[in-house]
Amino acid sequence: MDKFEVFFDLVFVVSFFIITRATAANVSGRQLLHAxxxxxxxxxxxxxxxxSPASSASARASSRC
Structure with missing residues (x-):
């Protein structure tokens, strides 16, 4: 796992946290569906x-053989 993948994982975790926090602050049926x-x-x-990184890594490994 390189730094680029770790960065994207962090972006997804932070996005998940922001969405759930915003939904918890204003719970309604429509807001819950939107979230x-x-x-x-x-x-x-x-x-x-x-x-995609896993498939590209396996493709690179199979092309070496």
Whole structure:
């Protein structure tokens, strides 16, 4: 894991914290739905981001053989 990946992980964690804190400050049905949608998109972005370095690393390893 390089520094670039750690930076993006930190960005995702801070974003998650900010969204949950803002939702906790103003709990309503619409705000909760909005937060859940934003968190779902954030989660999807994190999954795609965390999978791409692993796939590129395996591609580099297989091309060396």
């Amino acid at each position: 859940m949608l934003v968190l779902a998109v954030l989660w999807w972005c994190w999954v795609v981001h965390s999978g």
